[in-house]
Amino acid sequence: MNNQRGKFISFEGGDGVGKTTQINLACQYVEKLGHTPVVTREPGGTMLSEQIRGLVLESSAGITPVTEVLMMFAARAQHTSEVIEPNLAAGKWVLCDRFTDASYAYQGGGRGLPDELIDVLAEIATNGLEPDLTLLLDLDVKEGVRRSHLRDSPLDRFESEAIEFKNRIRAAYLKRQDHNSMRIVLVDAAQSIQEIEFEIATRIDDLHARSLG
């Protein structure tokens, strides 16, 4: 155990960009650098938040955009206080599959909710917590759809949306990266797994160096 706060890294991108593969590789790398990684995801990461995930991803009950964003942030509030904050405080490195940027992209860009609403919810749910580093895996939307269809699992509510919805999500992510370019790193997800792994490892090295002061 050390007294230093851990680092918080999030992974973002549209569906089918290969986040899961890269999170697993990044987890091994963080461990190699001598830190204790904790891998988690949103919506999810706690018992309650996983239940909310089940509802919000699978429900056929005609969830409105406002209900959807509130469910995402209900899951996030619980996840932040139960998992993310305590682990960071204990010096662990938290690797999270999506965080608040996903709400700007999906509920903001995708569903058309205003950024100002998401700003307020983020403040309430997470006390404005931001990752130290966000890796945005960016891929042509049609290629992402093609890759999603290669998987065995059935498509969820977001994956089954129209191409225009996915284009809006990609555009919102890119805008967010442009406005937060110190924190959010754009990674070309059309590269090979090894190339992406190397690029991400380089960014994690920088964070590691900063953590040494």
Ligand code: TYD
């Ligand atoms: P993800 O776990 O990446 O899906 P997969 O099962 O393909 O790995 O994310 C679940 C879905 O939830 C994804 O389509 C994006 C959506 N989502 C939002 O709409 N808003 C959010 O704030 C978050 C965290 C996820």
